[in-house]
Amino acid sequence: MSIQSIREFMPKNNLVYFLCLALLIFVVFPLSMDIFRLNLIGKYLTYAFVAIGLVLCWGYGGILSLGQGVFFGLGGYCMAMFLKLESSDPESTKIQSTPGIPDFMDWNQITELPWFWEPFYSFPFTLLAILLVPSIFAYIIGVAMFKRRVGGVYFAIITQAIASILTILIIGQQGYTGGVNGITDLRTLLGWNIRTDSAKYILYFVNGVLLFICLLVAQFIRKSKLGRLLLAMREREDRVRFSGYDVSNFKIFIFCVAAAFSAIGGAMFTLQVGFMSPSFVGIVPSIEMVIFCAVGGRLSIFGAVYGTLLVNWAKTTFSESFPELWLFAMGALFISVVMAFPSGLAGLYKSKVEPWLIQTYTNIKRYYLERNGTRPAESGETL
Amino acid sequence: MFSEYTSSELVSIFAMQGFAGLILFSVFVLMALGLAIIFGQMGVINMAHGEFMILGAYMTYLTSNIFSNYLPGFYGIYFFIAMIVAFLAAGSLGALMEFSIIRHLYKRPLDTLLATWGISLIMQQTFRSVFGAREVGVTIPDWMMGSVPLTEMVEIPINGIFVMCLTVVISVSVYFLMYKSRFGGQVRAVVQNRPMAGAVGINTEKVDRVTFGLGCGIAGVAGSAFTMIGSTGPTAGQLYIVDTFLVVVFGGASSLLGTIASAFTISQAQSTMEFFLSGSMAKVLTLLTVVIILMLRPQGLFSLKIRK
Numbered sequence: 001m002s003i004q005s006i007r008e009f010m011p012k013n014n015l016v017y018f019l020c021l022a023l024l025i026f027v028v029f030p031l032s033m034d035i036f037r038l039n040l041i042g043k044y045l046t047y048a049f050v051a052i053g054l055v056l057c058w059g060y061g062g063i064l065s066l067g068q069g070v071f072f073g074l075g076g077y078c079m080a081m082f083l084k085l086e087s088s089d090p091e092s093t094k095i096q097s098t099p100g101i102p103d104f105m106d107w108n109q110i111t112e113l114p115w116f117w118e119p120f121y122s123f124p125f126t127l128l129a130i131l132l133v134p135s136i137f138a139y140i141i142g143v144a145m146f147k148r149r150v151g152g153v154y155f156a157i158i159t160q161a162i163a164s165i166l167t168i169l170i171i172g173q174q175g176y177t178g179g180v181n182g183i184t185d186l187r188t189l190l191g192w193n194i195r196t197d198s199a200k201y202i203l204y205f206v207n208g209v210l211l212f213i214c215l216l217v218a219q220f221i222r223k224s225k226l227g228r229l230l231l232a233m234r235e236r237e238d239r240v241r242f243s244g245y246d247v248s249n250f251k252i253f254i255f256c257v258a259a260a261f262s263a264i265g266g267a268m269f270t271l272q273v274g275f276m277s278p279s280f281v282g283i284v285p286s287i288e289m290v291i292f293c294a295v296g297g298r299l300s301i302f303g304a305v306y307g308t309l310l311v312n313w314a315k316t317t318f319s320e321s322f323p324e325l326w327l328f329a330m331g332a333l334f335i336s337v338v339m340a341f342p343s344g345l346a347g348l349y350k351s352k353v354e355p356w357l358i359q360t361y362t363n364i365k366r367y368y369l370e371r372n373g374t375r376p377a378e379s380g381e382t383l
Numbered sequence: 384m385f386s387e388y389t390s391s392e393l394v395s396i397f398a399m400q401g402f403a404g405l406i407l408f409s410v411f412v413l414m415a416l417g418l419a420i421i422f423g424q425m426g427v428i429n430m431a432h433g434e435f436m437i438l439g440a441y442m443t444y445l446t447s448n449i450f451s452n453y454l455p456g457f458y459g460i461y462f463f464i465a466m467i468v469a470f471l472a473a474g475s476l477g478a479l480m481e482f483s484i485i486r487h488l489y490k491r492p493l494d495t496l497l498a499t500w501g502i503s504l505i506m507q508q509t510f511r512s513v514f515g516a517r518e519v520g521v522t523i524p525d526w527m528m529g530s531v532p533l534t535e536m537v538e539i540p541i542n543g544i545f546v547m548c549l550t551v552v553i554s555v556s557v558y559f560l561m562y563k564s565r566f567g568g569q570v571r572a573v574v575q576n577r578p579m580a581g582a583v584g585i586n587t588e589k590v591d592r593v594t595f596g597l598g599c600g601i602a603g604v605a606g607s608a609f610t611m612i613g614s615t616g617p618t619a620g621q622l623y624i625v626d627t628f629l630v631v632v633f634g635g636a637s638s639l640l641g642t643i644a645s646a647f648t649i650s651q652a653q654s655t656m657e658f659f660l661s662g663s664m665a666k667v668l669t670l671l672t673v674v675i676i677l678m679l680r681p682q683g684l685f686s687l688k689i690r691k
Contacts, residue, residue: 064493152492153492158678162674165667165670291497324508324512328504328508330501334498338491338501339487
């Protein structure tokens with residue numbers, strides 16, 4: 001890898017964005033907040049995985065999926081199933097009529113562990129399942145839809161229907177899935193208690209590191225030929241097709257990547273919050289995840305993270321103090337993001353803050369150079 | 384699963400469930416007709432459609448309260464007044480929404496989806512603040528109570544028959560409006576070729592606004608009919624929106640006949656299965672079948688054969 005290719009992969013200003021975000025997540029938040037608030041931030045950041053996936057698939061690829069909650073939920077449920085099996089060993093469930101199975105199964109008169117729960121005794125399998133189950137599911141949906149050139153609005157409606165189906169299924173099959181309460185009361189991961197403060201700190205940092213890995217993958221896709229092709233496809237799909245590219249394969253790939261990101265987010269959500277329920281799978285959470293991405297700016301992977309943090313922070317603050325105002329604020333947010341700021345926070349930054357920063361930087365530089373008696377620098381210098 | 388019933392019982396089960404399915408069908412058709420106009424003809428994804436229906440339902444509730452307090456003598460006919468009120472309220476709000484928001488977003492269909500979702504959140508919260516979070520129901524006038532016995536085991540409720548007749552009347556009038564009237568011709572002209580329609584002197588912006596208002600107004604009437612068979616809560620609209628979109632897409636978005644056919648198929652399948660399986664499994668199976676069929680045949684059941 002030459003210096004040239006590194007520069008192409010990570011231009012100077014993107015490096016600054018990465019460092020700022022890292023500073024915020026790994027230094028500022030942990031130092032300035034108690035563990036309760038930090039845990040909340042960790043929870044918000046799990047949604048940021050979904051938002052980054054949406055930037056790739058909606059912002060770049062032009063595929064609006066209203067079912068990202070499905071993949072978030074699948075990842076979360078895989079992790080929750082493993083944790084639940086671990087916490088319901090025969091020792092701690094001996095008051096049940098069938099010891100050794102999760103408590104909600106016992107309440108629903110199920111006496112035997114269903115077959116699809118069996119493999120989740122194994123941790124390596126669970127980790128694989130978290131990545132593979134949602135990706136394979138996304139692949140199937142993608143092949144069925146994109147190979148037939150279904151896209152845009154129809155794709156959005158069908159993903160929405162899938163989110164709705166999965167929610168009804170989870171709620172309806174209470175004995176196998178925990179129903180509307182979800183899978184609760186998760187305590188340990190491989191014997192390590194995840195509910196202590198120190199565990200929460202560690203999980204927060206693991207979550208942050210995973211988020212940065214996803215950001216780097218997203219950056220790689222963005223800067224590669226694939227990223228440019230996605231943009232081209234979004235604008236003029238036919239022309240890309242006529243140039244000899246198989247458009248549907250790129251779409252399927254990016255949809256699977258977005259699904260895998262969401263699943264990682266879901267799994268980290270389960271670990272940090274300690275439960276998983278169908279209320280993170282359905283249509284409403286899925287559309288909310290789209291708005292996180294839209295507020296941040298649908299073309300900016302960093303914007304997606306900031307947008308997620310901002311909207312969720314606003315949601316928590318509002319619903320703590322004025323619960324009835326929150327839906328109004330959320331509704332207004334949807335409308336104003338679409339009408340007034342189609343490129344979100346990132347767009348505002350690009351058009352307002354960045355020129356100002358560059359101007360200030362140039363002024364400071366000129367001031368110092370003049371004081372030292374050298375000639376003023378050209379004003380075209382940038383950060 | 385059929386073995387534990389005798390054949391005469393099976394016939395009556397299918398008849399009763401079929402009738403329950405017909406009521407569901409009526410609600411689907413009324414909701415889907417409005418959506419088929421807005422989505423199928425104009426290409427706007429109106430996620431607030433369910434809320435327009437609930438607006439109609441609340442308008443009916445208000446009208447029924449006014450009648451029972453001030454005009455108890457005319458209570459029997461309040462429903463017809465309520466329907467007009469619901470149509471006007473939902474229709475004018477829809478036209479206002481088109482004028483202030485949707486108009487700017489015709490070129491970005493996915494963004495209309497987000498904007499209308501925002502509108503639906505605001506409407507939901509407004510309903511909750513004004514009418515309370517609890518579900519409300521109207522008192523059905525006396526002549527609509529009771530049921531008609533067909534055989535010993537099959538009884539048909541009168542309010543169900545009424546809702547079905549209403550559906551037929553509205554569907555037929557929408558058909559005439561869209562395919563036989565001057566206005567319908569203008570709408571279809573604008574849909575097919577906007578610049579040409581403008582060039583021959585059609586005021587396309589006005590046609591857009593009226594069409595959108597009409598679709599929302601029909602949703603309001605659907606809500607009005609909905610009060611005859613169930614109670615209304617602030618979030619009830621969200622329960623129906625996905626089903627309705629599926630009905631429209633499944634029928635082939637630009638065909639009104641397809642919409643009606645697909646509403647019939649979906650509602651009958653769902654209500655028949657509901658008797659033998661649990662309600663949630665019936666719904667899952669129905670939706671899943673529809674989604675799979677749509678994956679195999681993305682253009683829906685009935686589609687116009689046109690070159691794209």
